[in-house]
Amino acid sequence: MKKLVYTGKTKNVFALDNGNYLLAFKDDCTGADGVFDPGMNTIGLTIEGVGNINLRMTQYYFDKINEAGIPNHFVAANLDDTTMEVKPAKTFGKGLEVICRRKAVGSFYRRYSDYIEEAADLPYYVETTFKDDAKGDPLVTKDGLIVLGIMSGEQYDAIVKLTQKITKLVADDMAAKGLDLYDIKFEFGYDANGDVMLIDEIASGNMRVYKDGVYIQPLELNELFFA
Numbered sequence: 690m691k692k693l694v695y696t697g698k699t700k701n702v703f704a705l706d707n708g709n710y711l712l713a714f715k716d717d718c719t720g721a722d723g724v725f726d727p728g729m730n731t732i733g734l735t736i737e738g739v740g741n742i743n744l745r746m747t748q749y750y751f752d753k754i755n756e757a758g759i760p761n762h763f764v765a766a767n768l769d770d771t772t773m774e775v776k777p778a779k780t781f782g783k784g785l786e787v788i789c790r791r792k793a794v795g796s797f798y799r800r801y802s803d804y805i806e807e808a809a810d811l812p813y814y815v816e817t818t819f820k821d822d823a824k825g826d827p828l829v830t831k832d833g834l835i836v837l838g839i840m841s842g843e844q845y846d847a848i849v850k851l852t853q854k855i856t857k858l859v860a861d862d863m864a865a866k867g868l869d870l871y872d873i874k875f876e877f878g879y880d881a882n883g884d885v886m887l888i889d890e891i892a893s894g895n896m897r898v899y900k901d902g903v904y905i906q907p908l909e910l911n912e913l914f915f916a
Contacts, residue, residue, distance in 0.1 A: 690705075690706050691703035691704065691705055691706075691711055692704045694710075698715075699714070699715050699740070699743075700712050700713060700714055700715060700890075701713045701715070705774070708777060709764060709774050709775060709776055709777065710774070710775050710776075710777060711772050711773070711774055711775075712772060712773045712774075712775060712890075713770075713771065713772050714740035714741065714743055714744045714771045714772070714773070714890075715740050716736055716737055716738065716739050716740045736908070739908070739911075740771045741768060741771045742892075742893075742911045742915070743890060743892035743893070743894070744766055744768060744771055744772075744773060744890075744892075745768060745915065746891060746892050746893060746911070746914060746915075747763075747766070747773065747890040747891050747892055748763075748766040748768070748773070750858075750859060750862075750891040751763035751766075751891065753858060753862065754855060754858065754887065757854070757858060759851060759854060759855060759858075759887065760851070760884065760885065760886040760887065761886050761887040761888070762775040762776045762777075762778050762878065762886055762887065762888045763775060763776075764776060773890075775888070776880070776886075777880075778878030778879060778880060778886055778888050779878055779879055779880075780876075780878050780888075781834075781839050781840050781844075781877065781878065781879070782819065782837070782839040783819070783820065783821070784819070784820030784821075784876070785817055785818070785819060785820065785829075785834075785839070785876065785877070786817065786818045786819075786820055786826065786874055786875070786876060787815060787816075787817050787848055787852050787874070787875045787876065787877060788815070788816050788817075788818065788872060788873070788874050788875075789813055789814070789815050789852045789853060789855075789856040789872060789873055789875070790811045790813075790814045790815075790816070790871070790872040791810070791811055791813060791814075791856070791860060791870060791871055791872060792808050792809065792810065792811060792871040792872065793805045793806065793807060793808060793809045793810075793811055794807065794808055794871050794872065794897060795871075795872065795897060797811075797814075797816075797872075808871075813852075813853040813856055813857065815848075815849045815852050815853065816828060817829050817830075817831075817834065817848075831845045840879075841883075844879065844883065844885055847884075847885040848877050848885055851877070851885065851887065852875055852877075855875065855887060856870070856873055859873060859891070859896070863898060866913070866914065867900060868898050868899070868900055868905070868910075868913065868914075869898065869899045869900065870896060870897075870898055871897040871898065871899055872896065872897045873891075873895060873896040873897070874895045874896070875887060875889070875891070875895070876888050876889040892907075893907035893908070893910040893911050893914070894907045896910075898910050900913070
């Protein structure tokens, strides 16, 4: 038996009898006016099969993450019904996004263009933002997260270390396919003991990837990735 506990923009969440949860991937995509944009917070269109492709990439990378011994919530994926079983985890606050940047592009470059060239190398730079559509997903520092009671300093340090490790894993894998990962977005939670783990998905809409210096749109990236 499963019970719907949360309806999200791109996934629904169900509680299972065994204490785990089931994530049901949708074909709904963020964007506006029928144009797909992974950076937006509103649903703009539906693309048949995109949920299954996102799950395939997520399963692919969680398998590699498990092989590397990195703590995460993944249990199993079912591509036939586009669902993923995961272990229970609490989110930090109302949701926190963790971005790891290898190149100065996007919002990072817009903020700091007075001090850095576009696409300059970054040393696996990690930053955190609140998931808050109305406030434009504001940046928050380590000290801010501690002061607000959202996490401990130890949890923050663990997130940074895991983020950099997972990003290198994905970047090395992308490089083997002739692709260059510029940045990637993750979400972390914690278990009953307060131990940090990677949660949510790892899909093309959560990363910025280039090939021969040209940005690859997420839907095109899916085609290249599984070619």
